[in-house]
Amino acid sequence: MKLRRRTRADGAGQRHDPCVAELIRALGADRVRADNAARHLASADASMFIDGAAGPVCFPDSTEHVQAIMGVAARHDRAVLPRGAGTGLSGGAAPLGDPIVVSTTRMNRVLEVDVEDRVAWVQPGVVNLDLTKQVASSGLHFAPDPSSQQVCTIGGNVANNSGGPHCLAYGVTSAHVLAVEVVLSSGEAVVLGGLEAEPSGYDLRGAFVGSEGMFGVTTKIAVRLTPDPESVKTLLLAFDAVSDAAATVGAVIASGSVPAAIEMMDKRCVAAVEDFAHAGYPRDAAAVLLIEVDGPRRGVEAETDKVAEIGRAHGGTVRVAADEQERALLWKGRKSAFGAVARVAPDYYLHDTVVPRSKLVEVLEAVYEIVDRYDLTAVNVFHAGDGNLHPLMAYDSREPGVNERVAAAGREILEVSLAVGGVLSGEHGIGVEKRDFMEYQFTSADLEQQALLRRSFDPHCRLNPGKVLPSAHSCADIASLSAFKADGVWG
Amino acid sequence: MIAPPVIEDAELLAFAAEVGPSGPVAVRGGGTQWHVGGAPDHGVREVRAPSGIVEYRPDEMTVCVRAGTTVAELHAVLAEHGQRTALPDGSGPFGSRSSTVGGAIAVGRSPVTRLGNGHIRDAVLQLRYAAADGRLVTAGGPTVKNVTGFDMCRVLVGSLGTLGCIGDAILRTRPKPEHEQWVQLEDAEPQTVLRTARTATAILWDGSVVWARLCGHHVDVEDDLARLPASSAAQPPDLPPYRWSRRPKDLYCLPEETGRFIAEVGVGVVHCERPDPDPPPVAPGVAALNRRVRELFDPDRRFNPGRSVERL
Amino acid sequence: MSESLGLLGLEQAERDSCVACGLCLPHCPTYRVTGADTHSPRGRIALMQVVDEGIAPLTEEIVEAFDSCIQCRACETACPGDVPFGHLMESTKEVVESTRGRAPWWLKLGLRALTRPTLLRIGSSCLAVAQRLRLVPSRRLGLPDRLPLRRRALRATGDDVWLFTGCVMDAWQRDIHLATQEVVEATGTTVRPTGDAAPCCGALHTHAGLGDGARKLAARVMSALDGDNAVLVNSAGCGAALKDYGRLLGSDEARAFSARVFDIHEWLADHIDEMDANPLEPAIAVRVAIQDPCHLRHVQGSHMAVREVLEPFVSEIVELDDEGMCCGAGGAFSLVNPQLALDVRDRKTEAISRSRADVVVSANPGCSMHLAAAGVTVRHPMELIAEALRAR
Ligand SMILES: Cc1cc2nc3c(=O)[nH]c(=O)nc-3n(C[C@H](O)[C@H](O)[C@H](O)COP(=O)(O)OP(=O)(O)OC[C@H]3O[C@@H](n4cnc5c(N)ncnc54)[C@H](O)[C@@H]3O)c2cc1C
Numbered sequence A: 001m002k003l004r005r006r007t008r009a010d011g012a013g014q015r016h017d018p019c020v021a022e023l024i025r026a027l028g029a030d031r032v033r034a035d036n037a038a039r040h041l042a043s044a045d046a047s048m049f050i051d052g053a054a055g056p057v058c059f060p061d062s063t064e065h066v067q068a069i070m071g072v073a074a075r076h077d078r079a080v081l082p083r084g085a086g087t088g089l090s091g092g093a094a095p096l097g098d099p100i101v102v103s104t105t106r107m108n109r110v111l112e113v114d115v116e117d118r119v120a121w122v123q124p125g126v127v128n129l130d131l132t133k134q135v136a137s138s139g140l141h142f143a144p145d146p147s148s149q150q151v152c153t154i155g156g157n158v159a160n161n162s163g164g165p166h167c168l169a170y171g172v173t174s175a176h177v178l179a180v181e182v183v184l185s186s187g188e189a190v191v192l193g194g195l196e197a198e199p200s201g202y203d204l205r206g207a208f209v210g211s212e213g214m215f216g217v218t219t220k221i222a223v224r225l226t227p228d229p230e231s232v233k234t235l236l237l238a239f240d241a242v243s244d245a246a247a248t249v250g251a252v253i254a255s256g257s258v259p260a261a262i263e264m265m266d267k268r269c270v271a272a273v274e275d276f277a278h279a280g281y282p283r284d285a286a287a288v289l290l291i292e293v294d295g296p297r298r299g300v301e302a303e304t305d306k307v308a309e310i311g312r313a314h315g316g317t318v319r320v321a322a323d324e325q326e327r328a329l330l331w332k333g334r335k336s337a338f339g340a341v342a343r344v345a346p347d348y349y350l351h352d353t354v355v356p357r358s359k360l361v362e363v364l365e366a367v368y369e370i371v372d373r374y375d376l377t378a379v380n381v382f383h384a385g386d387g388n389l390h391p392l393m394a395y396d397s398r399e400p401g402v403n404e405r406v407a408a409a410g411r412e413i414l415e416v417s418l419a420v421g422g423v424l425s426g427e428h429g430i431g432v433e434k435r436d437f438m439e440y441q442f443t444s445a446d447l448e449q450q451a452l453l454r455r456s457f458d459p460h461c462r463l464n465p466g467k468v469l470p471s472a473h474s475c476a477d478i479a480s481l482s483a484f485k486a487d488g489v490w491g
Numbered sequence B: 001m002i003a004p005p006v007i008e009d010a011e012l013l014a015f016a017a018e019v020g021p022s023g024p025v026a027v028r029g030g031g032t033q034w035h036v037g038g039a040p041d042h043g044v045r046e047v048r049a050p051s052g053i054v055e056y057r058p059d060e061m062t063v064c065v066r067a068g069t070t071v072a073e074l075h076a077v078l079a080e081h082g083q084r085t086a087l088p089d090g091s092g093p094f095g096s097r098s099s100t101v102g103g104a105i106a107v108g109r110s111p112v113t114r115l116g117n118g119h120i121r122d123a124v125l126q127l128r129y130a131a132a133d134g135r136l137v138t139a140g141g142p143t144v145k146n147v148t149g150f151d152m153c154r155v156l157v158g159s160l161g162t163l164g165c166i167g168d169a170i171l172r173t174r175p176k177p178e179h180e181q182w183v184q185l186e187d188a189e190p191q192t193v194l195r196t197a198r199t200a201t202a203i204l205w206d207g208s209v210v211w212a213r214l215c216g217h218h219v220d221v222e223d224d225l226a227r228l229p230a231s232s233a234a235q236p237p238d239l240p241p242y243r244w245s246r247r248p249k250d251l252y253c254l255p256e257e258t259g260r261f262i263a264e265v266g267v268g269v270v271h272c273e274r275p276d277p278d279p280p281p282v283a284p285g286v287a288a289l290n291r292r293v294r295e296l297f298d299p300d301r302r303f304n305p306g307r308s309v310e311r312l
Numbered sequence C: 001m002s003e004s005l006g007l008l009g010l011e012q013a014e015r016d017s018c019v020a021c022g023l024c025l026p027h028c029p030t031y032r033v034t035g036a037d038t039h040s041p042r043g044r045i046a047l048m049q050v051v052d053e054g055i056a057p058l059t060e061e062i063v064e065a066f067d068s069c070i071q072c073r074a075c076e077t078a079c080p081g082d083v084p085f086g087h088l089m090e091s092t093k094e095v096v097e098s099t100r101g102r103a104p105w106w107l108k109l110g111l112r113a114l115t116r117p118t119l120l121r122i123g124s125s126c127l128a129v130a131q132r133l134r135l136v137p138s139r140r141l142g143l144p145d146r147l148p149l150r151r152r153a154l155r156a157t158g159d160d161v162w163l164f165t166g167c168v169m170d171a172w173q174r175d176i177h178l179a180t181q182e183v184v185e186a187t188g189t190t191v192r193p194t195g196d197a198a199p200c201c202g203a204l205h206t207h208a209g210l211g212d213g214a215r216k217l218a219a220r221v222m223s224a225l226d227g228d229n230a231v232l233v234n235s236a237g238c239g240a241a242l243k244d245y246g247r248l249l250g251s252d253e254a255r256a257f258s259a260r261v262f263d264i265h266e267w268l269a270d271h272i273d274e275m276d277a278n279p280l281e282p283a284i285a286v287r288v289a290i291q292d293p294c295h296l297r298h299v300q301g302s303h304m305a306v307r308e309v310l311e312p313f314v315s316e317i318v319e320l321d322d323e324g325m326c327c328g329a330g331g332a333f334s335l336v337n338p339q340l341a342l343d344v345r346d347r348k349t350e351a352i353s354r355s356r357a358d359v360v361v362s363a364n365p366g367c368s369m370h371l372a373a374a375g376v377t378v379r380h381p382m383e384l385i386a387e388a389l390r391a392r
């Protein structure tokens, strides 16, 4: 793990890049940025990782443009890195080496909405929440709702198979993608999956979802739209002990209820969020749960009572949002949590492990103990309903030696999560930050099979090389990277 | 220190050893869908996956089950805790009592309740399988949510055993609803039922009659019944043998060749009396990609020779 | 609090407080239209960091990234981490301006004219004549369709409150001041217009990175408006600037002055009960869309007051569905970055047509002129209220 470095060599000029002229010829000058400012900004995502330096940054607006970029990359044997909004938290969009970056932000049109079949074709740069807003008048929405939904792109959601609070009941991105048009490293565009019920062949659509930009660049996506529920109730439960909140989660699931969402925030997170959103979260609680129940009206009422009952039985106090405004405010608070951590410290590093729900209490206690021991600040905010932890360490990277402590604490948190039968990542993906931990969850045979899947799509390992698979398993990736000395765009 | 994982499951290791590193081989499940994608070549060595439930965690809503277990057996155990999976168990109009978990996953066809319960691929959390070199491989992971590594499970679901021999699976379970019933609606527009019924997990249509399976809170099903056109309790219809794949909206303009048909409204599967004369075409680029996957995973074509996931 | 300052004079703690989450991106008008990270708040902060730390030289492209910022500060409202973007950008612009002299000569000349009220009025009357002779392409220059040839005089009626009259607005939109005075007086409050003694608030100077000019103007305004009386402002941009004198000058006196400054709507919301004509009806029959000037919504945070004071006087208020996205005017921004300003404005005019409103109200002269140039009917909320009062 490498954390963001703050010092780099003083400013040299522009590096000559032989691809630039060809890219400009293919796309036009206003769709290619080769200057250091643009390259510097394309060299990081929302994770704390930065190592390589982006090459030219392209802004295609059609499938043909992306094919043209792929052609230039092939001629120069250059890596290609797709980039959406750059909100990834595992360094997926942070380059290794100096790839040509394909930014999808201008491919932001909703191409077609079919209300009858509840499908929309969108370009990859469409912002998740924008799609939902656009189809709202038809009583439909796009169900995957990462907390970053106001900014992240659907292309990024597909690449990371992103989840979100409401994926507890509705399923993650993969369950909402019917087809993807993909430009492969050969430059060929193929449509994987389809709008018909059972497209023939292997489920290559399913393989592509979650491939973290390493199988191809998706240029068009057919997403399923979900009918809005008839009724929604949001409960805020406050507890004096984190363990009571965690036990409530287990009890709700075990009772046979599947709420739309169950989110947990600890005291420190509530304080940061409340300072921003003023949503009325109780600052004195040790932990709060935000539980949402949706569906047909009368069933929702019954479920709400049931969940409230379980919460009270575990010592919680219960508040049900009175109206849409209160509900929206509570969610605004929850969804701004990572950003609000800026109020605690200027840097954060987080894991994304999933553990069995019955182990939540145990793992949370261990997380606090570990983070305290390394003299860092733990903030917990996560998708409790499916056991998806986001143990977050807030710190100030200017403090000497802090990066090493963060790395060591992070490793211990992983150990604890895997030891109870958990997995490395629930929704943020492996990218580069978690890549070297893959060997703790998978055997070498497992990883070789994953590498085969990658090679089926991208035999040259041209797309986003060096990610997900640890070095021994990532075919030619490493060879193409070693030529590059990572010292930033102004290096 | 964390150590790399080691699989110590003797039964699975024995299964992988039986599959071995060479020679043509086919896994036999219940044999109920043996024809899908063409029967394997004659005389291929057959192996059977182990059977039995390895670990059931009702509070986690997951179950680890050997591939040779029948779905019916599995569901009988889950029913004791008021749960089941999205796999077809032969209790409805689709699937057979003798189909196995491994077979259902390899064939990858969801039962008629896909509308409400989702595709079966979304219920598969982890698969352990013997790869072409005979090594035991884990795809996915045990938790209800997981994006660690590439999504190998999705590729295996519906792969007809051509990429690996599935030994066991961890599946997501779901609580059985408080109430469920099939109703039959005369003179109802299928689109209207789809839009109106909030508790429907399946809607079937034969061109004139609509059947709906309503599941959920008792009160919600009651409300649906009040909202829908007049209906009566009924058994679901039998399904004709052939399966066509269409866009949901194309169900309303089916050609003559279907014979008697039952269409899955909102999903697009049509059960017909004759095979599909005009299946949606596979683009050459996609066909090539399919072939490459097969070649890389099973270079000697030893798994289920003669069977193919591509329509002929 | 003040730590070591880097090459851009930024406080390290402020500069590094951004965690790069990106939640501000969709609220940034320039990122929305170009999709470039260099045109996003997160990107601009990252570039400030590398320049401030001496890692990157101040290249043309980096300067462009700063210059293309409308300084609408929507990113600041959106940021859950409380990153003070406005201050960072103002300090940055000041250093960039002093080292590179970015502001074009005509802009500097124009800004100087703002501080000379008589000159400004004469100039603007000349323009008005030229307009009537069809000598200037008003729309293209973003000018009001018909600049006034003559202005009705503003007269003091007492000393209860100051009404800040400013520069361009006084020359071009004096009717709004008259309407404002009428509304304030309807609450039984006497008004003294500030007039030429406090000619300009300096907001445009600050945005252009001309910090010294801004500080001089601030001192001049403060000395002209001594005493304890409230200073009411009906231009969102001026109000934001006057409220920020405390930080700009860093003195107790300036902080005390800023505390006396109120946006007119904010003040009226507290005094509306004092109007004779309560309960207030009938309302005028119009469907009004509210355009929130960024300096009201994101900087002063008093945009809700506009709704509160307008509500009793008009039949219907509709919200635009773009969550207060900037209209692209940005003080002098539309003059310096015309294409970007037009692209941003297009999004706004689309939202306005979706709202099917009869009239749009805006509490900032810059915004209303920018929108009017696109053919939108824009009024100041005070004009509508004054009209409603007269109709009673
Ligand atoms: C505040 C905050 C909250 C978050 N909350 C959640 C959450 O609740 N759930 C969750 O799952 N994630 C969450 N995330 C992580 C992140 O937002 C998601 O992973 C998101 O899907 C990334 O989208 P993006 O457009 O920013 O992609 P980027 O970060 O730009 O890219 C992510 C990956 O996708 C690839 N990619 C992008 N576009 C394409 C394309 N067109 N074709 C192929 N590959 C492509 C990139 O190469 C990269 O590997 C959060 C992040 C933040 C900052």
Ligand code: SF4
Pocket (backbone or CB within 6 Å): C027, C028, C029, C030, C031, C039, C040, C041, C044, C068, C069, C070, C071, C072, C073, C074, C075, C076, C085
């Ligand atoms: S001030 Fe406005 S234009 Fe500038 S970065 Fe912030 S949101 Fe964008």
Ligand code: SF4
Pocket (backbone or CB within 6 Å): A339, A342, C017, C018, C019, C020, C021, C022, C023, C024, C025, C041, C042, C045, C075, C078, C079, C080, C081, C082, C083
């Ligand atoms: S300015 Fe705030 S919202 Fe924007 S990236 Fe930084 S921390 Fe996040």
